[in-house]
Amino acid sequence: MNTAHIDELDRHEMRDGFVWRPVRRHFDIKAFGVNAYTPGATKQIVEEHTESELGHEEIYLVLRGRIRFTAGDDEHELSQGQLIFMRDPSLKRGAVALTDDAAVLAVGGKPGEAYEVSAWETWFVAAPLVQAEKWDEVIALHNEALAQRPDHAPLLYNLACTEARAGKSADAKTHLKRAIELEPKWAEYAVKDADFASISADPDFPAA
Amino acid sequence: MSDGYVIIDLNDIEAFPYHQRGGQKLLPLQRLTGFQAVGMNGWIGGAGEPLVPEHAEDSDNEELYVVVQGRATFTVDGNSFDAPAGTLVHALPGELRSAQSEEPRTIIVAVGATVGQPFSNPGWTSFVVADALRREGRMDESRAAIQEMIDLAPDHWGPLYNAACFEALAGNADEAFAYLARSKTFADPDELRGYLEGDTDLDPIRDDPRFPELLA
Numbered sequence: 001m002n003t004a005h006i007d008e009l010d011r012h013e014m015r016d017g018f019v020w021r022p023v024r025r026h027f028d029i030k031a032f033g034v035n036a037y038t039p040g041a042t043k044q045i046v047e048e049h050t051e052s053e054l055g056h057e058e059i060y061l062v063l064r065g066r067i068r069f070t071a072g073d074d075e076h077e078l079s080q081g082q083l084i085f086m087r088d089p090s091l092k093r094g095a096v097a098l099t100d101d102a103a104v105l106a107v108g109g110k111p112g113e114a115y116e117v118s119a120w121e122t123w124f125v126a127a128p129l130v131q132a133e134k135w136d137e138v139i140a141l142h143n144e145a146l147a148q149r150p151d152h153a154p155l156l157y158n159l160a161c162t163e164a165r166a167g168k169s170a171d172a173k174t175h176l177k178r179a180i181e182l183e184p185k186w187a188e189y190a191v192k193d194a195d196f197a198s199i200s201a202d203p204d205f206p207a208a
Numbered sequence: 209m210s211d212g213y214v215i216i217d218l219n220d221i222e223a224f225p226y227h228q229r230g231g232q233k234l235l236p237l238q239r240l241t242g243f244q245a246v247g248m249n250g251w252i253g254g255a256g257e258p259l260v261p262e263h264a265e266d267s268d269n270e271e272l273y274v275v276v277q278g279r280a281t282f283t284v285d286g287n288s289f290d291a292p293a294g295t296l297v298h299a300l301p302g303e304l305r306s307a308q309s310e311e312p313r314t315i316i317v318a319v320g321a322t323v324g325q326p327f328s329n330p331g332w333t334s335f336v337v338a339d340a341l342r343r344e345g346r347m348d349e350s351r352a353a354i355q356e357m358i359d360l361a362p363d364h365w366g367p368l369y370n371a372a373c374f375e376a377l378a379g380n381a382d383e384a385f386a387y388l389a390r391s392k393t394f395a396d397p398d399e400l401r402g403y404l405e406g407d408t409d410l411d412p413i414r415d416d417p418r419f420p421e422l423l424a
Contacts, residue, residue: 003282006294023272027298031270031321032246057245061317063276063294071213081218081277081315085241088212103294105274107319109245112326 002027006036006063006103012124017042020124023105024117032115033108036063039097045104048094051086054118058086058108060095065102069095119145119155126162135166153183161195169199177206214241218276218315223252224340229261236333237317239356246327247320250276253309259316262306265299267330269320273297273307278314280307331357335370342374350374365395373409381413388422 009021021036023029033056039045045067051058060069061083069076069084072091077098078084086093095104109115122145126138142159146152156179163172176196179186190196190207199205221240223233235250237243247269253259259280265271273282275295282291284305291297291307299305307316321327338353354374357367372387392400404410404422413419 002298003289003291004296005292006296023296027272027296029270029272029298030323032319032327034272034319057243059241059243059248061274061276063274076215078215083216083218083237083241085214085216085243086212087214087242091212105317107246107248109321109327111244114324114326115246115321 006038006105009036011038012128013040014047014124014127016044016047018044018047021103022121022124025121025125030115030117033106033118035106037104037106039100039102043096043098044094045097045102046093046095046106048092050092051089051108054108055089055110056108057089057111058093058106060084060086060093061105061107063103063105065097065099067095067097067102067104069093117145117148119149119152119158121145122155123158130162133165135162138162139166139168151182153179153186156182157186157189160190161193164196164199167198169202172196172199173202173204173206180206216240218250218252218317219313224337226261226336227339227343228336230258232258232261234333234336235315235317236337238329239333239337239353244327244329247329248317249333250315250317251307252313252315254312254314255309257309258306259309259314260305260307260318262304264304265301265320267320268301268322270301270323271299271305271318271320273299273305274317274319276315276317278309278311280314280316281310282307329360331360331367334360335367338370338374342378347374347378363394365391365393365400368394369400369403373407376410376413379412381416381418384410384413385416385418385422392422 009026012020014020017040019038019040023034023036037045062078062080064080066079069078071093122141126141129137139162142155146155156175160172160176176190187207218235221235223235225231226234233252235252237249251259275291275293277293280291281288282297285303334353334356338350341350354371361367368387368391372384375384
């Protein structure tokens with residue numbers, strides 16, 4: 001057994017102004033996705049996004065305060081004790097806090113599939129480290145995630161981006177090459193990606 | 209609202225007493241939302257009332273309990289602690305857990321699934337709902353809920369057996385025997401016989417001449 005109050009969880013203030021409270025990581029939950037969000041510098045509390053890529057169903061439950069939730073083209077004001085179940089992964093969703101104390105719990109997973117930790121958690125944790133250009137720590141986070149999922153192309157691609165910016169050209173090319181082998185679409189991204197500016201002219205650049 | 213989403217207010221939905229346990233009041237979120245990816249249900253209770261039935265997860269689920277409003281006392285493996293709104297409690301499958309409400313209208317939401325396995329709705333919340341509705345004489349709604357259980361596991365004897373019990377208790381012998389006949393086709397004979405011989409739910413039809421045929 002392990003317990004924590006939502007206000008005791010780590011705070012990761014993201015670029016869009018919302019604060020990610022990593023519930024799943026805190027408890028090392030492996031069976032389902034669950035996180036909490038509170039407002040930060042802006043009133044944003046749930047990042048505007050779809051779940052098309054992951055195919056996740058999601059439930060957002062208001063734990064405190066009031067929010068304005070966008071579901072597709074609709075907007076709804078929700079308060080403590082109200083939830084919205086987003087059945088359709090392709091439906092746009094996001095929310096802004098209407099009160100400073102607002103807190104939202106998000107639960108998600110893909111029907112019919114065992115839960116796998118989403119790669120975006122690594123990127124969320126890494127975001128402030130990227131801002132601070134702490135490349136070794138960003139690389140370590142990606143390697144930690146890849147230890148669990150060695151053939152995860154988006155993680156390999158982002159690792160390559162980081163390594164290129166860190167001046168680790170050989171590692172960057174190795175990991176970019178592997179990402180492209182797994183999912184060829186990453187070659188198209190790589191040729192336009194400024195992260196690879198330092199190596200994109202090299203004759204052995206994998207996306208050339 | 210579109211077909212792509214559903215909004216629910218936990219303070220507005222009907223709560224169903226879990227009569228087979230301590231009368232804890234279930235908020236059947238899984239059933240109301242149709243969420244298929246993860247198990248999720250709620251419990252509501254007044255001050256001093258039981259909230260979460262004492263149990264370990266024989267389903268092997270790991271669970272997260274969230275105190276949405278009010279205040280609860282959790283007990284996990286004999287250790288009790290205060291849990292005001294906003295508290296998260298993570299419980300591993302073997303841990304014996306329960307919760308009691310300490311304030312009016314305390315609500316807890318429970319989230320659960322098994323590591324490494326797709327979530328599969330076990331249907332127990334439909335049973336709780338069906339049983340509560342039956343006890344209130346709302347048989348049509350009860351039948352709809354029990355049918356949900358049957359649809360979730362059409363080749364399992366248990367839901368059909370439960371449907372038979374409900375019909376027997378409601379005095380509908382023909383329907384009860386029809387369900388028992390279907391249940392028998394999927395059941396382990398010895399296990400089913402044990403239930404048939406000892407289950408008081410079936411007392412209203414026990415003297416029917418068709419009953420001994422089931423034990424044969």
